[in-house]
Amino acid sequence: MKSICLYFQVHQPLRLRRYRFFDIGNNHYYYDDYTNESIMRKISDECYLPANKILLDLLLENKGKFKVAFSITGIAIDQFEQYAPEVLDSFKELAKTGDVEFLAETYSHSLASLKNKDEFVSQVQEHSDRIEALFGVRPTTFRNTELVYSDGIGEMVSEMGYKGILTEGAKHILGWKSPNYLYCNAINPKLKVLLRNYKLSDDIAFRFSAEGWKEWPLTTTKFVEWLNDQDEKEDVVNIFMDYETFGEHQKKESGIFEFLENLPKEVILKSNYQFATPTELAANYQPIAQAHVPNPISWADEERDLSxxxxxxxxxxxxxxxxxxxxxxxxxxxxxxxxxxxxxxxxxxxxxxxxxxxxxxxxxxxxxxxxxxxxxxxxxxxxxxxxxxxxxxxxxxxxxxxxxxxxxxxxxxxxxxxxxxxxxxxxxxxxxxx
Structure with missing residues (x-):
């Protein structure tokens, strides 16, 4: 049976206050607390809390048949604790179902993997410690900031003991190959590489409410038809996106929450896909090839690079x-x-x-x-x-x-x-x- 993996990034930047030249040497506090709290409260009410409630109901209703994965940055966790502790509580409720996987990443959503190995390792260790303390399970799959990945980064992640890593199914890397398979790191094949299907992911994340889009409106029935249209030989479809898609980037009025509510049932009953977490994919499928990524890629912009x-x-x-x-x-x-x-x-x-x-x-x-x-x-x-x-x-x-x-x-x-x-x-x- 084929698998679909739903993964959501949770991150909110810690915004700096307007720091003037004359503040230098006179004021050592850098953060815009009012803006950070206001935005966190707004997105908690519009996205995190209602989406988590929907997911919890779906996970309990479809026990063992519906699964999702999250990565929550350390910066987001710090702000949840300060401004919206009830959001952290709702994630803990999701963790208790046993069908949610929490991934490792850099604590401060940094680009340390591109600059300093020791700093990179230190931040990943700090983040995994925090996730384990909050949710009771230590991460075994890694997701770098903005899905930044290269062969060398994958090697570092493998050395830290992680079994899998997420990145972008970039065209200039894959060429004629499909992202709908499991791959492995070109330096250390023990590390499994999960590639994002950017077409299907962005149909939800960016195009869902675009009335000028030829496929609008996007329904779960239509989406599952697209899943079923994938090549029957392909193993997996990885749908990776910002969690803020639900209620923030795509507003409640667009019908995005109804789409989320109906998707599991539609997939379970009308497709030959099963839901799986990244760690399950890494354990249950064999890589079809090495993913050769000599230069770093990401999931950002058309170039899918670091620009x-x-x-x-x-x-x-x-x-x-x-x-x-x-x-x-x-x-x-x-x-x-x-x-x-x-x-x-x-x-x-x-x-x-x-x-x-x-x-x-x-x-x-x-x-x-x-x-x-x-x-x-x-x-x-x-x-x-x-x-x-x-x-x-x-x-x-x-x-x-x-x-x-x-x-x-x-x-x-x-x-x-x-x-x-x-x-x-x-x-x-x-x-x-x-």
């Missing part, structure tokens, strides 16, 4: 400057400093600096709180300048403490030497008296 985050000089300068600070940050061993540095790694900050105004400009502007990429760059670099000042101040404080300790130790050594000589003199006098 959304690292495609211009602004992005490259900010990205390189940030990671130059790693050794200093780790050496200081300050928890708040490390947390801020990792929050500043979130890929969203570099996405806002993108200057692609043509094929995907509308998508970029939809997600961008800044008036222009240059505003995003200036704001981010102001924050980074202040962050560097904090590092310098902490190093100076530590240096002063070190100098003081050295002086105290020298003083103690001098006293010890003085007392030793006095004792030697007393001992000599005592021996002479005898």
């Amino acid at each position: 959304a985050w690292l495609g211009n000089n602004l992005q490259d300068e900010a990205f390189n400057k940030l990671y130059e600070l790693r050794d200093d940050v780790l050496a200081l061993k300050d928890e708040r400093l490390l947390k801020d540095w990792r929050y500043l790694q979130a890929s969203d900050h570099f996405y806002y600096m993108c200057t692609k105004f043509f094929s995907d400009g509308d998508v970029h502007s939809y997600f961008n709180p800044y008036d222009s990429p240059y505003d995003a760059f200036i704001n981010y670099m102001n924050v980074l300048s202040d962050f560097q000042l904090r590092i310098k101040e902490m190093r100076n404080v530590l240096a002063d403490k070190s100098d003081l300790m050295e002086a105290e130790l020298a003083e103690k050594d001098a006293l010890i030497e003085k007392y030793r000589k006095e004792l030697d003199d007393l001992k000599a006098q005592f021996e002479k008296a005898e």
